Amino acid sequence: MSKDISFPFLGLFKGMGLTFKTMIKKAPVTMYPQEQEIPVPRARGVISLDTEACTVCMLCARECPDWCIYIEGHKEAQVPDKPGGRVKTKSELDRFDIDYSLCMYCGICVEVCPFDALFWSPEYEYSEPKIADLLHNKEKLGEWLETVPEPPALES
Amino acid sequence: MNFWLELAIKTVLMLVVVLTASLVTIYTELKAGSHMQARIGPYYAGGRWGWAQPLADGAKFLQKEDLAPAKADRTVYGYAPWVVMMSTLAIFAVIPMGPDLVATKLDLGAYFLLAISSLSVLGILMAGWSSANKYSLIGGLRAAAQLIAYELPLVLAVVAVVVQAGTMSLNGIVEAQQATLFTVGGVEIALPFLLTGQIIGFGIFMIAAVAELSRIPFDMPIAESELTMGYLTEYSGIRFTMFFLGEYASMVGLSAIATTLYLGGYAVPFLPESMENFAGPGIFFTKVAVLVFIIIWIRFTWPRLREDQLQWMAWRWLIPLALFNIALVSVFKVVF
Numbered sequence: 001m002s003k004d005i006s007f008p009f010l011g012l013f014k015g016m017g018l019t020f021k022t023m024i025k026k027a028p029v030t031m032y033p034q035e036q037e038i039p040v041p042r043a044r045g046v047i048s049l050d051t052e053a054c055t056v057c058m059l060c061a062r063e064c065p066d067w068c069i070y071i072e073g074h075k076e077a078q079v080p081d082k083p084g085g086r087v088k089t090k091s092e093l094d095r096f097d098i099d100y101s102l103c104m105y106c107g108i109c110v111e112v113c114p115f116d117a118l119f120w121s122p123e124y125e126y127s128e129p130k131i132a133d134l135l136h137n138k139e140k141l142g143e144w145l146e147t148v149p150e151p152p153a154l155e156s
Numbered sequence: 157m158n159f160w161l162e163l164a165i166k167t168v169l170m171l172v173v174v175l176t177a178s179l180v181t182i183y184t185e186l187k188a189g190s191h192m193q194a195r196i197g198p199y200y201a202g203g204r205w206g207w208a209q210p211l212a213d214g215a216k217f218l219q220k221e222d223l224a225p226a227k228a229d230r231t232v233y234g235y236a237p238w239v240v241m242m243s244t245l246a247i248f249a250v251i252p253m254g255p256d257l258v259a260t261k262l263d264l265g266a267y268f269l270l271a272i273s274s275l276s277v278l279g280i281l282m283a284g285w286s287s288a289n290k291y292s293l294i295g296g297l298r299a300a301a302q303l304i305a306y307e308l309p310l311v312l313a314v315v316a317v318v319v320q321a322g323t324m325s326l327n328g329i330v331e332a333q334q335a336t337l338f339t340v341g342g343v344e345i346a347l348p349f350l351l352t353g354q355i356i357g358f359g360i361f362m363i364a365a366v367a368e369l370s371r372i373p374f375d376m377p378i379a380e381s382e383l384t385m386g387y388l389t390e391y392s393g394i395r396f397t398m399f400f401l402g403e404y405a406s407m408v409g410l411s412a413i414a415t416t417l418y419l420g421g422y423a424v425p426f427l428p429e430s431m432e433n434f435a436g437p438g439i440f441f442t443k444v445a446v447l448v449f450i451i452i453w454i455r456f457t458w459p460r461l462r463e464d465q466l467q468w469m470a471w472r473w474l475i476p477l478a479l480f481n482i483a484l485v486s487v488f489k490v491v492f
Contacts, residue, residue, distance in 0.1 A: 012458055019457045023191040 039122035041152070044105045046121050046136075048144030049096055053117035056091040060109035060118060068102035069109060070095060096138035101131050119148040166259045170248050177441070178404035182210040185404075185452050192456040214397060222393035225288045232286035237391070237398035239279030244402045246272045247409035252327050254422050254436030255429070265326035266318055269413055270311050273368070276406065277303040280377070283399075284387035295386025298463065299370060299377035305470040306367035306374075312478035313361040316485040317349060317417045330421035334429075348420035353488060356481045358418045360474055362447075365410040367470070369403065372455040376463050411447035412440075419443045 030037045039045060056073035072095040078088040110118045121144045128134050136144075183198075186209055190197030202208025224233055250265045252258040262268050277300055284296010318324055321332035336344040337352065350358050367374040378386040388399055415421060420443075422436035461469065 015457045016453060019192040019453065022194050023188060025194075027191060027194050027196045029196050 039124065041149075042120065043122040043124075044107060044120050045124040046100070046126060046144050046147075047098055047103070047107075047110060047141070048119050048121045048148055049098075049138060049141035050117045050119070050145055051093055051096070051138055051142050053115045054093050054096065055115055055117075056093050057114065059112050059114065063108050063112045065106060065108065066102050066104060068099040070097040070099070093138065096141060097135050098141060099135045100126070101134040119145065121145075121147040122149065123147045170245070170259060174245060174248050174405050174408065175401065177408045177444075178401050179210045179214075181404045181408055181448055181452075182213075183207065184449065185455075186210070188449065188452055189456045192453070214401075217392075217397040217400070218394055220393040220396075222395060223390070225390050227288035228390065229286035229288070232282050233390075234395070236279045236283035236286065237395045237402070239282060240276045241279075241398050241402045241405075243272055243275035243279065244406040244409055246275075247406070247413065250326055251409075251412045251416055252330060252421060252436075253440045254433040255327070256433055257422075257436055258327065261325070261327060263323075263325045266314055266324045266329065266417070269326075270307075270314060273406070273409070273413075274303070274307050276402075277307075280387050283391070287387065287390040289390050291383045291385070291389045292387050295377045295379070295383045295389070298379075298383075299387060302370065302374065302377060302466060302470075303368060305467055306364045306474075309360050309470060309474035309478045310364040310368060312475065312482060313357045313364065314417060316357045316478070316482045317354060319482065319485050319489055320349060320352075320354065322489075326416050326421070329417060330423055333420045334423050346425055348418060350418045353485060354418055356477065357485070358414070360478050360481065361414055361418065362450075363474060364470075365414060366451055366454065367466070368410060369407055369451070371407070371451060373458045373461055374466055375460060376466055407448060407451060408444060411444045411451070414447055415440060415443040419447075 056071060058071055061067070061069040061071045071093070073091050073093050075089040076092050078090050080087055107120065110120055123144060126134075126136075187197045187206070198206025198209035200206060201212045224230055247269060249259045250262050250268055252261075280299045280303070281296050284292045284294075284299065287293070287296075317329065321329040323329060323332065333348045333352075334346045336346055338345055370377045377383075378388065383389070388396065391399060422432055422440045424439055427435065427439075
């Protein structure tokens, strides 16, 4: 059957055969509230944040195409290494919010983070009755971190 | 029996049968259509398999406000769905579902059917014109052009059947299909017209019937992607429900006409005539259901025709073919 036999309207009847076969087969449907769908590997469900790794560099907020990441931070003086040494500063994260009502799941923030503070998690059940509740703060984003799967092993 | 009592009983019985049949058709379309698209369709309404979905849809439509645009011609706008609904329901007045199970035995049954079913064009044109909406107007005029174009092959296909049967009475046409054609070893064999020279006519009739219904290969009047909903755009509430039910009832109606004219109506070969009044409706509606399923099946498979292709097909192919079919059938009628 490598060569197509063709005469007028054959395609129409082939199509009818296809729809009939599809009708008889069991529909590949997951009955969602009763059954859970298993997300595919590397599924883009929700973005989680490792607050310890974040250095408030703002790269993610600046690269975000629809500006749904809000970051605020301040600098704190560190105790010098040696007495009389130079006082170093460290950035502390005050606020890290992602507005999931704006997010389009492009993943640019995850790609661009130079300190591996953002990860994709496959969780998808975080719909809310109120749109304002879709703004996840840094505590909530930190909780998502527990759901991040182990990265696949390196290829040898 | 009192004339009025008889009329009331017949009307109520016919309404119940036709509306039940259209609800079943709607459910079949929802369910079969979704399975053809690898979905499962309605599932929760009514407890099991979503059997109550058409009823729930109907209840939802009835709750909605009966809106009319400010510039609409209110009288015409209000009567349009009635015209469409009535022309559809009147089809069933003459369709025989058994030798005696027929509301009115008309000698001109086939003629009445064609006349009454083309009245729905008027209702559609009324709806399109009176809605004061450009989409409705274009949809209504497209519908008028399409229905008039496909009325001709439909009528010409029926003419061939009338020639072969030698009568216009629908009971007569069904009985003509029970006439013995030949005998094989003492067994008398009768075949429906579909198998005795009307196969071209049946094809033309079904194509024209789907076009008359303006269903998917021929849905230019509705054309959701271009005209929102064509002549239905402004309708809501009970008037939309009537158009909607009317569409499915006329689907059953045209399938019923095709069954009577081509598939032998209430009769099947080898069934004794004394049984036909009991088994007739069952046989009849089984045949109708097969045709309705094919119409649904086509809807979920075939691509749509463009407006000019649609007219081209009617005028360049179906009408000449139907005329040729009449000539062929007449010649055979005279020769044999």
